[in-house]
Amino acid sequence: MSEKKEIYQLEHVTKVFREGNNEVRAVDDVSFSIYEGEIFGIIGMSGAGKSTLVRTLNRLEEITDGTIRFDDVNLQELSSIQLRKVRQSIAMIFQNFNLMMQKTVLDNVMAPMRIAKKLSRQQQREKAKQMLEIVGLQEKAEAYPAQLSGGQRQRVAIARALAMDPRVLLCDEATSALDPKMTDEILTLLKDINRRLHLTIVIITHEMKVIEKICDRVAIIEHGKLAEIGAVEQIFTEPQSSAAKHLLLPFIQGDNPFDMTDKRCFRIVFDGRKATEPVIANLVKATGEEVNILSANTRSVGGVGYGQMIVEIPEDPVKAEKVLDYLHSIDINLTEIEGKEESL
Ligand SMILES: Nc1ncnc2c1ncn2[C@@H]1O[C@H](COP(=O)(O)OP(=O)(O)O)[C@@H](O)[C@H]1O
Ligand SMILES: [Mg+2]
CATH class of the missing domain: 3.30.70.260 (ACT domain)
Structure with missing residues (x-):
């Protein structure tokens, strides 16, 4: 078996939110690695700390304690200019797509390249069209987001994310606003992109069926802590933690x-x-x-x-x-x- 390279290494990562005298340990002493090329799931109930955790992976959230290395670089040690550069390798998609509604699909996909001043205007257009082809939306280049279904909007967001040639794609509840059929389509697309582009994908979800469908490994988060981590088939057949059993229970029954x-x-x-x-x-x-x-x-x-x-x-x-x-x-x-x- 070939040696797997760690693209992320988290050690004792902790994030505490303070509001007055109140303290919320949204992420509590979490350590794990994510391997290059895998589809890694993070699952937990609402409020478990998933979004906070995933936001630490591109330093949208500053951590209180611990270290996060991305590609052997300690994210916390980067200057803001270095961080901006590294973030180009870390794409993210969300539940609500975050598209610019007054811009065409093509403009939306071009936006990150335009902001990063990557490629000439003409090359940006070409690249954006290629990305739309990957997600099967080349016909919709001149359409506006309002004219698209939820699943198509998420495809646009994926095309936009891919345009910067990221090393990793973070997905925070990317299918939670979609019906089951569209969810399946988006998950199939993500799996396809993972295989074709060898892109590492991190999937945040509260749904076991998402984990089951495309993830290689999964981490289970409960009250900010890592309850369990392992290969998906292992967790499905022999869950150890009460959190894993709890999440699997309705799924199995x-x-x-x-x-x-x-x-x-x-x-x-x-x-x-x-x-x-x-x-x-x-x-x-x-x-x-x-x-x-x-x-x-x-x-x-x-x-x-x-x-x-x-x-x-x-x-x-x-x-x-x-x-x-x-x-x-x-x-x-x-x-x-x-x-x-x-x-x-
Ligand atoms: N900016 C913030 N300020 C204060 N508390 C926060 C903030 N963001 C999240 N939290 C708290 O951290 C905990 C984890 O939230 P979150 O990461 O959004 O969970 P999940 O994505 O798993 O639903 C919750 O108790 C939430 O209220
Ligand atoms: Mg969340």
Whole structure:
């Protein structure tokens, strides 16, 4: 495996907001790295500190303590002129797109190049058109943002971000104002850009489905602290922190919360080694016993099948033992759930 280069290194990053005698530790002693070329997710509930954290990554927010290195450079040590230069490599998109409504799409995409005095006017136009092509909006160059759908507006914002040839794209709830179909389109586009341009992408979201769809790794933030970090498939199959379990719970259960009191229930985690359907079919074939599937949620994460199933086994102890013997014999991740499910 090739050595992964760290594009961001955060060490003990803390941000305290002070209002009178009140102190809010919006980011509290957070340390992690982001690797070049990956899609890195940061998830947490509203108020967890995600936006503050992502704003520290381009020094829109000055940190109270700790260090942030971008491409081996300590951001805090940069003069304002150096910072301006470095920021050209760090693009950002937002939930509400931040487009200039009175300017055409093309003008919007050209704006950062114009401000940075990058390229000639003609070259800026050419570059902006290329960027619009990447996001599939070349036909809309002369349109105004008001004439576009939300998804198209976010595409313009992405084209504008790409125009400066950034090393990293920070996305703060970039799909939160979009309906599910447009969300999917934007996420697919981001993944495509990540692969084609080898652009590092940092995704801030409160939605697990966003993380699941495109992220390679994810950090879970709770009350300003890093609760858990890891590969997406790892967090989805074996969440350790209560914050991760809490965020995954509605995702796994869907709209069918269930009560397992008075039942013997087991969780089977599928980790990509075994397909889900044959396990249950083979179980029934091998034991002649039925199990009741209370909840099943399997999906493709990072191109591999993952998921979990919660099954109720027969009450009859003899039948139960047959079922358990079989499940133990096939080398599968199996754990008994005690009483009411609260840990996924
Ligand atoms: N400029 C600010 N001044 C004071 N408190 C702030 C400021 N920005 C954010 N906060 C507080 O920091 C905490 C984290 O906010 P934020 O980073 O916006 O969370 P998230 O993006 O996860 O919803 C919240 O308690 C919020 O009220
Ligand atoms: Mg936020």
